[in-house]
Every structure is written in C-alpha cells, then in structure tokens.
Amino acid sequence: MKLTREIRLAGRLLARDYRAGELTLIAVAIVVAVAAVTTVSFFASRVRGALDQQANRLLGADLVIADSRPLALELKEDAARRGLSALDVMRFPSMAMRGDRSVLADVKVVTPGYPLRGELRVADRLFAPDRRAGAVPEPGEVWVDERLYTSLELDPGSRITLGQRDFKVAAIITHEPGVDVGFLSGAPRVMLNASDLAATGLVQPGSRIRYRLHVAGNDEALEQYRAWAQTRLRPGQRLEGIRDARPELRSALERAGRFLNLAALTSVLLAAVAIALAARRYLQRHLDSCAMMRCLGAKQSLIARLHVMHFAMLGALSAATGVAIGAAAQLALTAWLGEVIAVTLPPAGVLPAFQGLLIGMLLLLGFALPPLASLAHVPTLRVLRRELGPPRVSGAMGYVLGVAVIAGLVLWQAQEPRLGFTVLGWFALAIAAAFALSWLLLRALGTLRSRGVSWRFGVASLQRRALGTILQVVALGLGVMALLTLTVIRTDLLRNWRESLPPDAPNRFAINIQRDQVEPIRTFFGARGLALPEIFPMVRGRLVRIGDRSVSAENYADDRARRLVTREFNLSWATRLQPDNRVVAGLWWDGGSARADQFSVERGLAEALGIHPGDVLTFDVAGTPVAGTVTNLRSVEWDSFNVNFFVVSPPGLLEGYPATYVTSFHLVSGRVAFLNALVRAFPNVVLIDIAQALAQVQRMMEQAARAVQFVFLFTLVAGLVVLYAAVASTHDERVYQATLLRALGASRGQIHRAHLAEFVLIGVVSGLVAAVGATGLAYFIAHRFLQLQYALDPWVWVIGVAGSALGVSVAGYLGTRRVVTVPPLNVLRAMG
Amino acid sequence: MSKNLAQTIIRASGLGKQVITGGGGLTILSDVSFEVRAGEAVAIMGVSGSGKSTLLGLLAGLDTPSTGSVRIDGHELFALDEDGRAALRGRMVGFVFQSFQLLPAMTALENVMLPLELAGVEESRAPALAMLERVGLGDRVQHYPKQLSGGEQQRVAIARAFVTRPKLLFADEPTGNLDAATGAQVIELLFGLNRESGTTLLLVTHDEALTRRCDRVLHLAAGRLQVNDS
DSSP: OOHHHHHHHHHHHHHHHHHTTSSHHHHHHHHHHHHHHHHHHHHHHHHHHHHHHTHHHHHTSSEEEEESSOOOHHHHHHHHHTTOEEEEEEEEEEEEEETTEEEEEEEEEEOTTOOSSSOOEEESSTTSOOEEOOSOOOTTEEEEEHHHHHHTTOOTTOEEEETTEEEEEEEEEEEOTTOOSOTTOOSOEEEEEGGGHHHHTOOOTTOOOEEEEEEEOOHHHHHHHHHHHHHHOOTTOEEEESTTSSHHHHHHHHHHHHHHHHHHHHHHHHHHHHHHHHHHHHHHHHHHHHHHHHHTTOOHHHHHHHHHHHHHHHHHHHHHHHHHHHHHHHHHHHHHTTTTOOSOOOOOOSHHHHHHHHHHHHHHHHHTHHHHHGGGGOOGGGGTOTTOOOOOOOHHHHTHHHHHHHHHHHHHHHOSHHHHHHHHHHHHHHHHHHHHHHHHHHHHGGGGGGSOHHHHHHHHHHHHTHHHHHHHHHHHHHHHHHHHIIIIIHHHHHHHHHHTSOTTSOOEEEEEEOGGGHHHHHHHHHHTTOOOOOOEEEEEEEEEEETTEEOOGGGOOSHHHHHHHHSOEEEEEOSSOOTTEEEEEEOOOOTTTSOSSEEEEEHHHHHHHTOOTTOEEEEEETTEEEEEEEEEEEEEOGGGOSOOOSEEEOTTSSTTSOOEEEEEEOOOTTOHHHHHHHHHHSTTOEEEEHHHHHHHHHHHHHHHHHHHHHHHHHHHHHHHHHHHHHHHHTHHHHHHHHHHHHHTTOOHHHHHHHHHHHHHHHHHHHHHHHHHHHHHHHHHHHHHTSOOOOOOOHHHHHHHHHHHHHHHHHHHHHHHGGGGGSOHHHHHHHTO | OOSOTTOEEEEEEEEEEEEEETTEEEEEEEEEEEEEETTOEEEEEOOTTSSHHHHHHHHTTSSOOSEEEEEETTEEGGGSOHHHHHHHHHHHEEEEETTOOOOTTSOHHHHHHHHHHHTTOSOOHHHHHHHHHHTTOTTOTTOOGGGSOHHHHHHHHHHHHHTTOOSEEEEESTTTTSOHHHHHHHHHHHHHHHHHHTOEEEEEOOOHHHHHTSSEEEEEETTEEEEEEO
C-alpha cells in the first residue's frame, strides 16, 4: 500500500477510535502533561526574553565596572582615551527625612550624561504624564520615586533632608534604567546630583557605597576596552557587559524557572502513568480488531505502521492542544504573578511549543508504544479462539523506554546533571516510599472484609488488582500531597516561624554608625529610658585564602558558596561570646590574654566553604591581607534578629581598619518620634525596619509559592486523569462482575455501595500517603531551611484524608455509574 | 451449482495438529485429507471439541499444522510466511464468525469498508454501501455494532465478507448466536450471495438447516474425518 494511502487509512482509524472515545484518556493525559510543561517554558522564555531585550537598558550602559570601593581613575581615563563615554554612578542606602517622617531610601548619585543607555523618565506631579528627563537633577534638587513621594507625603516643591542637607524635590522618577524588573527592587529611590554628595556628609569610611563606572560607545572600542579592563580588575571588582547584565537576577530567574519546570514534571510523571494504563486498555480492546485485520489480509508490518502513524497523529494533535492551553495558561500565570514581574514581557518564542510537542511525542513513545507494539503480534487465530492474546512482553522491560524518557526529561529540564540526578533520586525515593506505604495499607484493609458484602467486594477488588490500586494511590497521593504542602503546610510553617520569634526580639537594625557616634548613641538611648544597646564594630573584608589555597568562586559547585566567596564578609571583634551563640568545635578565647590573630567562624559558613578549625584564613581588608587561625566554630541563632557575624576575631586584629558600627534594638510600636529624633541627631545612620523587611521576604515567598501552586494544579488534574484511567481500565471487568452479581440477585444499590467502598478506600489510602508525605516534607523544610521545630498538624491528616476520600468517591462514582445500567443479557451475550 | 467443477480450490493433505499441554501431547486433528472444488458449498460438522474450528483455522492459514499441507487455489499455504498468508487471505478469502467480530469502534459502513481499505482500494465507500444495501441494511450504515441486533450484525459481517468478492468464504457457526428465524434469513443471504458471486463456501456448523443447503458434509470426530459423502 502506498504511504499516502496508509497515512489516510491511519487517519481514518484515528478518527473512528476517537469518535468511539477509545483515545480520550490518552489524549487528555498528553494534553495535561504538555500544558503543564509549556506553561512554565513559555513563561520562563518570556522572562528571559525581557532580560535579553532590556539588557543594556537594565545596565544603563554597554559596560559597567562595579566595586564596593572607589574605582581607580585610570579606568575612566582610558575609556575617554578610546573615545568611549564614561561616567560614575554611586549607590548607597540612607535615611530620607521630611518633618517628623523618615524612610530608608536607596540613593543614586549621578553626573550629567546619565544614563548612557536606556531612558530616564520623570513627571512633575504624582500620576501626571511623564516625559524624557534629558538631564540629571540640578544641584540642590533631587528626584524621587513614587514610593518615596507617598511615604514621606510630599507635595510638589517639598523639601527632604539627606544627611546634613536639604533638597528640593523637583520631579518624580517614573522610569529608570536598572530597576525595570521588580524583583527585590528594594527601598524607595532618590536621585542626587554628584556635586551635592560631599555636602550631605553621608560618605564616611566604611559606608556601604557601591561604585559603578558606566561605559558606552562603539563596539570595537568597547571590546578593546573590555579586554584591557579585564587585566586591571582588582579582586571583588565585577565587569558586566550586555551579555551578563544583572547576573544575580538572571541566575535567580533561571533557577526559579528550572524548579518550576521540575514541578511541572510531576504532572508529566502522572500523565505517563495514565497513558500507560490507557494504552493497556486500548491494547485489550483492540486485540480483536487487530486479529480481524490480520484475518482480512493485513500484514504485521502494516498493522504496526498503521498504529505508529495513528499514535503519532494522536500525539501531535494532543500535544498541539496542550501547547495551546499552555500558551493561554502562561498568560494567567503572568497575571497571577503580576507583582513580581513588574516589567512588560515580550511575547514568548516558539521554542517552548516545539519542546511541548516533543514531550508529548516522547511520552507516547515511552508509555503507549511498548504495549501497542504487541498488537501487531496478535495471533490471527484469536478470531476463532478468544482466549488467545498477544505474546507476553515482560511488563518491566516494556517500560524501560518509558523510564528512560522520564529520566531524560528530568535531566533536560534540570539543565545541570547534579540537580537532575538529585531530583530523579527524590522522585524514585518518593515513589518507592509511596508504593511501600500503599502496599502496607492495602494489606491492613484485609480486616474490613468481614464488614458486610459491599465492603468485602470493595476490598476484594482492590486487593485483586493490587498493582493497579497501588499505582492509583501513588498518583493521587502525589497530587494531594503537592496541594497539602502548598496550602496547609505552608500556612503552618509560616505561623510556626512567626511564633518562634520572641515578642521582644529586635525589630530595628541601625547600621552605618561611625566610631565617634558609638558612645553618643548609647547616651541617646539611655536619656530616653531605653535599654543601652550593644553596638558591634564591623569591618568589611574579602576571604582570599583558606590555608595556602586561594579562594575563588570556581572552586565551589554550590550556589550559596559561590555567592558567599564573591561578596565581602562583615568581620567583627569581641571579647565574649554572644548569648545566642554556642561554640560547637574548639574553644572561645579568654578575656584579654588571648592571641589576636584568631577567628571564630559560623558553623554553616564553615561547612559551605570547607573551613576547619586550625585553618589559617586570610582576608583582604581595604587592600591589606589580614590572617588568623580558626580556633573555634560557632552555631548562631540567626532568627533571634540580634546582630551576628560569620567571622569574629579577638580585639586587636581588626581595630586599625575602617570600621562602621551596627546594633539592633526592640522598639515598641508607636515610638516613631524616637526614630525620627535618632535620624535627626545621627543623619548618616541607616535604620532598617525588620518587620518591613520580613514582610517583603514573606510577600516574595507567597508569590513564589503561588507560581508553584499554579503549576501543581496541573499535577492534581493529572492525578485525577490517572484515577479515571484506572477506573476505565477496569470498566469491562466491572461490567461483567456487576452483571454476574445482578444475575445472582444483587440490587443496583448493593453494587453501587461496593464500588463506593472501593473508592472511599482508595481515597483514604491516598490521603494517608499524601499526609505522610506532606508532613515529612514539612519536617524536612522546617529543620533544614528554617531551623524550626515542626508541630504535627492534625488538619493535614483530616483535610488530606477526608478531601481525598470525597474527591475520589465522586470521581469514581461518576466513572462507574453506568456499569449497572447495562442490561445483564447484553453483557452475557457479548461475552459469548 | 458451479461453473467449473473440475477445478480444485482447496486441497488438504494429511493435516494434523498436536499441542503440548501440561499432561503431555494432545492430538486435536489427525491425518485429515480432502478436496473442495471451486463453487462448492461444504459443511464441516462434529460435536464440540471434535476439531472443527482447528481445521477451519488451518484451512484459512490462521494457524500452522503439525503435519500435512494445504493448497489454496494452487498456492501451497504453509510455504508462505505469516504475512504471505495474510496477503493471500486479503486477496481471496472472506470470513463470517459466530460472534460476528465487528470492530466496535467503527460504524457498519466503516466495518464493511475496512477490507477494501486494507487492500488499498481507492474507492471503498460505494462498493461497501452497495453491499450493505444488498444485505438489507441500507438505512443503518451509520450505526455502530452495539446499536444493531444480532441478526443485523451478522448481516454486516456477511457484507464485509463479500465486499472484496472473495473466491473462498469461511464461516464459523454463522447462525450459532442467532434465533431460528434470524438464522434462516442469514442462511438465505449467505447462499444467495454465494450463488451471485460464485464463491466457494466452507462452513463449520451444528445447524441442520444450514447443512441441508450444502453440497457436501464432512464429519469430524475426535480429530479424524469420518465420512466423505457427496
């Protein structure tokens, strides 16, 4: 037969099967899996697109050199020599004040010409139409963003105080390079002319200032400059081009995208189970048809080809539908996450669509084709002897391909082998644990067999189809667990965490205190009847060596370790151990007699960077190497909100270096006047409202959870598809059994009750599996990430078990309600 | 009844079938030899378990014998491989079964079109419609098997068997699942079509009414051919 004719015939077979409802389940499973994955890919691709498209606008230049110390003048001079434009930008946190109000602001200091790339737009009044700025604030004036404008209740022409100077607020910034993406956009912003900086008195030794040199110009000169500047960079300096703009943002988003993708893969996994179940049913129902086709003269190869084409078309159509749903759902996800993504996203590329199609086809290949391959080998004699089936392929072997497909997908989506294999390991472990648990629970159900005829039938049919039952339980359990974790458990963990904070825990940090302000501040507190705060010195230094090996990000695989070593540490000195610290290895130094060149290192940091007692650490502090031996490791209760440091030395080692001081204190609510007086007396001191910072972290966590929740909705749908597929795969058997029972005098009610008993049990067992899993996960998160004691929440079990039993019973009832409406004679006759 | 009595269309020689069971070898069919001439109508009779269906399966090339051979229209059936036999069936053979064996996912029309489609016939709809018309189901072509009565399903199966104009038609208890009146209609149809198209008929049956219409009856008992009466 010609290929085109075969394709047409395969198409007709597909249409006929589809009409007869034989393929709906497989199609739905593929649609759900592909929709889940493409929703995430489309979304991630749009966010990536936004980053790429806006790279130089984000950067505000073609090239940026960044440091926490002033940049060498030669970097700027050389740029100018090459005909490039270059200008300095500085940023630092500071309190902005107006009357009796003050707010922590992010101050950006600019020079005329800013920005070199991208656009700065301002408006004269709040919500007035904006315009291109075309300049920077005049000396004596500042521009502020809307948040600062409203939180200080400014009016056009109001004045605000920064440090020791007053400024006229001349405009409201509506758009500014570098803050397009709203992730962690931080404090309200103020833009200041560089010529006013000195007068504010805010630049002090040790102040947290970020210095940036913005460079722009033609590509060739830029490339040469880049190559030259690379050789001039000091440790800790960063050179960012358009290609690597906002690396922290990019990698955070990449990571988030990867985790969402992996979350989406749980739906793929469940869909695979549904497809395998549905394909088996398809196989059973098509044995006769294939035997008949062989009888009518079709060759084995033709039957095999027809089925491959048939399923390729099914896969393509379902996957395309999934892609379309994914494209629509990512719009919903974008809206859902509106606050996180404060930027207009460009349309998604077509790549996610192709990925979705590929995943759909791979799922079919891995899970539908192995059982279907045996269709071609149905003995023709089956037309005369119904009991003949296809030669048995070993069940496990048949799914090697499927397992390979899933493993491949996980590794592909994880993008790095380590994460991929970790996730695969967890998948395997979770599934094995769920299998074992459901097996035990199923065995325990045996005792229910003495509870009357309906229960006996329900339990008997669960135990007879043990493997199928366990598959259903595991699939549903995973779906329910995902939902429990994101609803009940999430709320629990947040509450536990909040309750773990003592009511008088510090709620304000004061940083950037100068050495000569330490005593005046203590006096200031004492004069107002507040406990004298403990004020700690803080010196910034970069870890350059551990023992004799030099430290660089390349030496660490772990993301956190890489981040830690590229940043400057806050080092401090102290005579005695803080009350919320505990020495876990080595000994704390005694009073004044100790050697000065010692370090005490926080345990978590030591583990992340591979630091052991006895190691000699060398820090680069303001260009000078400072070395000391690690003599002890400490555990620190970070969530006490006291000031704490990763690395502490005895007095004497660090005291000669530029230091600022820091403290934390508890202020009862309503004492705003105290804060304002403090800021007024010490204008360079920066106050951080911890409650506010926590609220922001919490908001971000909520939003991230929302994204995962959205993706897990697909997982739940996939779990329901598995349930339905499992019910459908036993439909013929149920009809036959119900018919026999009715022939023996059972009422419809009794049969319904037997089915209901079965589904209630499946629901209860799935709910238990889900509750165990969710609780385990909660323990893990609480201990590993939040250092909390997790108290068992009975609601996890109540909601998990009751919800799952109810949901499964309803779905199961809907799936089997027609079983008893078939007249028994029809069934018995058809069984021949 | 037929035009060319001289031509042998089926020749079975020394056919035997043994299967291995838990308790050792079991002989289902032993040394069966006979010939069928083109256009003949032959019935195979015997009690349950006498080997009728096994014989029919072997003659149609649906199963392979332990001994002996079958020639269909000059082709040595078991010299062909499985696909070769399938191709031969597709060209020459039609089937009617006791349990109808219609594909449940397809309408009556699609069931009848299927053998033509499998044979790669470009226009399969018109002949299938004509054949359904001929068996009296012109108004039920879009019905699915489960929407048809047993007699109607068997008529669809007959239409499917004849639509390729086969030289040979094998029928396995074609009236076995039908009541007497419906069975009579089906017999009428089967022999009517047989007459019109000059097909050779080979039936396995218990139905006396059916055997009376045949030219010859082969009796099987315990896997052996008893009498070869013409």
